[in-house]
Amino acid sequence: MTTTRAASAASKNAGTPARHVDPMRRQQAVAAWVLALPFMALFLVFTAGPVLASLGMSFTDIRSTDVQNPFSVEFLGLSNYTELLGDPLFRKVTFNTFLYLLLGVPFTMAVALAVAVGLNRIQRLKGFFRVGFYLPVVTSIVAVSVVWKFLLRDDGGLVNTMIGWFGVDGPAWLDSTSSALPTLVVMAVWRNFGTLMVIFLAALQTVPREIVEAAESDGATAWARFRYLTLPMLRPTLLFGAVITSIGYLQFFEEAYVMTKGGPLDSTRSITFFTFDQWGYGNYGYASAAAYLLFIAIMLLTALQFRLLREKD
């Protein structure tokens, strides 16, 4: 839709008297490219180049030792990819990554939506609450992971001390293969829901108050108003939120790196973590193939979002 706007602006400008158009146009084009130059140069060298190089490397057996003499690198075709699909560890980290996504996305969205609805309803201290709930988002994941690891200690950790008040004997959350991953998700929800909360709140504020009031005076319950008025109106925003959150969880890494080192028994290791490890072992080609599979998943999600949004319009 942005392109059509640009196009219509262009055609409007084309209607200006012909004698002015050519030199002005050229000046504009030159100026525009001068302004674009620093960004484009950095983009080509540090983004476009590496994206293509990474794709190329994923079809080869390049290792860290080959960087000095590139002629020893052999083309492998798709065999890195087929090897990945048969690699039990890669299967495991792929499963884990989708588990992060399947647990994290609904949980994050539900918390963000609930808080946003609450914030939209209160009048006093709204800004205060909004800032407070947003605080974790601006903090370093590494730092808050250190803090949470401390909170989650088996004996003497704040979490187990508090649930102990209710007579529950909390487990060593990060030491068991069944509880470590969900525990990391809970921490990630705490860290991340603020972004979606702000986006949802802005969307909620565009729901016309008159309609909600009319529904209420017609006897609609709070739940019915939310379910049949607010939620449908938020649909595009929810979809957008689901996609950006999914992209985030697909890249899950830092929490696991600091809190569990991928363990126990690789139960919290993600695709990004796997790629990082393979880089560390010097397997550049293999690591690039893993990264590209993740990239493809992200592109598919983004494409899905555009399709769903278009259907709605």
Add this chain to the structure above:
Amino acid sequence: MTQTMTPAAAPQTPPTTTPGKPPKSREGYYLRTPRWLYAVMAGGLVVVVIPFVWMVVSSFKPEAEVRSVPPTWWPETVTTENYQQLFTQLDFPTFFMNSTIVAVTVAAGNMVFCSMLGYALAKLHFPGKKLVFALVLGTLMIPGVVVFIPLFVLTTNLGLANSLPGMILPFLAGPFGVFLMRQYILALPDELIQAARVDGAGELRIFFSVILPLCGPAVATLGVLTFLTSWNNFLWPLVIATEESKYTLPVALALYAVGQNATKYGLLLAGSVVVVLPVLVVFLVLQRRIMQGIAMTGIK
């Protein structure tokens, strides 16, 4: 030249409120906020903030007390030994400086370069514009994990491995900033630019003397957001910093946390305070600006 200012022939916006509506309903039943909602929100806020409070309080306890079971709520002995250790025995002053230099440079680069391209994309006509904009949007979804290996090879070959420039350059102009600046500049009136052209200003001069001064709020927002992102950035600095003298704060903290200091909680928590506190202060002072930036790029 005024002919481009086609008067907005669009129909006047329809009245949003019915004229005869009794004003009483504004203050009426719907808007009353139930008391319990404030209690629920306050409870939620406590849960969100507790980890930070616990972090700060525990960082002032001596190591033995930090691990005591059950935990002490308030330090029985208040000590700054954890901080002293960070700043005298460990090299946190250097890590702090590295983080600051990287984040400030990255923020400055984004403020300048993204405004430039943002203006070109918002207001100028040039061949390749659609392609450039598509590239910017496409770059938004490239995860760092896809590029870090070739980037590592590249920076190593350029002699920039284990250096601050190597840490900075890949992030000096990001797509997010271009998008944010474009959205902001789109809303500025075209007439400003037309008038400057009539006055004979060159295209670049128009950008630097007319447009840029009007972009203060957006540029400031962008600066704060990129500073925060850079300050918290982890994967790339972890990859490229091979010697302690080039660690940023998150890299140092993470490596201590998984290394031989993994059980020195007092020390690690003090380190977390050093990483988190400056950012929380910046955020609390400038929170209005940051919230606007998120809303602007998130919903627009």
